[in-house]
Amino acid sequence: MALRHAVLAALLDRELSGYQLAKAFDLGVANFWHALPQQLYAELTRLEQDGLVTGRDVPQETRPTKRLFRVTDAGLAELDRFAAAASKPSFLRDDLLVKIQAADHVAVGPLIEQLTDRAAFARAKLDLFEQLLRTMRGDRTEEEFLRHGERVGPYLTCLGGITYERGNRDWCERVLAVLEERQALGART
Amino acid sequence: MALRHAVLAALLDRELSGYQLAKAFDLGVANFWHALPQQLYAELTRLEQDGLVTGRDVPQETRPTKRLFRVTDAGLAELDRFAAAASKPSFLRDDLLVKIQAADHVAVGPLIEQLTDRAAFARAKLDLFEQLLRTMRGDRTEEEFLRHGERVGPYLTCLGGITYERGNRDWCERVLAVLEERQALGART
DNA sequence: CCTCCGTACTCATCGATGTGAATAGTCAGA
DNA sequence: TCTGACTATTCACATCGATGAGTACGGAGG
Known part of the structure; x- marks a missing residue:
């Protein structure tokens, strides 16, 4: 809860x-x-x-x-x-991951579309979060703010969001590159 | 579903x-x-x-x-x-993130403990996943396997797991560094 | 004038998820 | 020999989370 x-x-x-x-x-x-x-x-x-x-x-x-x-x-x-209290470990739980797991047995077109959307979404959130960080730290540097700021919790969770979305974006791009290349190779045969 | x-x-x-x-x-x-x-x-x-x-x-x-x-x-x-079908966007949903959001209003000791555990857990999963990737691709390079392998779905989701856990590990380490430094500074005053 | 958008909130329901407990046989180690 | 761990599965319950619909008012734009 x-x-x-x-x-x-x-x-x-x-x-x-x-x-x-x-x-x-x-x-x-x-x-x-x-x-x-x-x-x-x-x-x-x-x-x-x-x-x-x-x-x-x-x-x-x-x-x-x-x-x-x-x-x-x-x-x-x-x-x-x-x-x-102890936290329960967090798990990755994502429809898209399930779809990619099945990638070799389903149509790839829609997967490519969804990965593209997801990457765009991740980029948008990254921009938003980075703006948010700038607002929170004001004119201080990140190091300075994190050392002496009085309310750093939201800043740290926002960093978490950035890390997560960066991962999302990078993974989507990697998978896109792979699926697109395989599609091109397959089309040629 | x-x-x-x-x-x-x-x-x-x-x-x-x-x-x-x-x-x-x-x-x-x-x-x-x-x-x-x-x-x-x-x-x-x-x-x-x-x-x-x-x-x-x-x-x-x-x-x-x-x-x-x-x-x-x-x-x-x-x-x-x-x-x-369209995927619903995936959200970060993690107890630990909630705790860090409140970091300035709660005891930090237990937070540091949990972050340490979480980072260790992430490192363990990374090792496991990297082993798994090696097993899946056999003696081929990653590029070679992803281009021509016949079943790349599980490999790609495993890459997703690695990206996620790397993010987890890095974020935990960053937050740990911040909280520990602030604790040290606070203790001195 | 009419419609749509934004504020502010409530109710009802369903499927997904988590927790605890029970059964029942085999095997390994102290 | 007793204990605990592993295989293999089932039942029941509680809580969480997602979805859709509905109410009510005010302001903006065509």
């Missing part, structure tokens, strides 16, 4: 509404976890029932009233407990 | 029993998917009902009778259909 703790971690820096959280956890930004709005609203409700976050209603003039949440002391304690 | 297709892809090369599949999908080897024995037995039952695999009983002298499964033509067609 890490969604719970991902939400707590996301609320450490600032109060957020379910809607804002949902944007932070969606496709574009999620650098350390991913979840859909419905899951987040449900989790926030449970967290509040358990006293780990508190919400307050904020009426707005033109927009519907929103509910901002912040972490309680109990929430912080729970997060600390979670951080100290 | 990719477990279904992961099982089909795993059965492409050779007949396997549920038990053998379970070993292939467990911690050590799973280079393209991970699943527990119970899921696999359940999935095999469903796959057989749907006519995508067929099983045959193989009595053994000293061991209990096992049931070996192979992919049917319908299974192959289903796999092809799956490979041609």
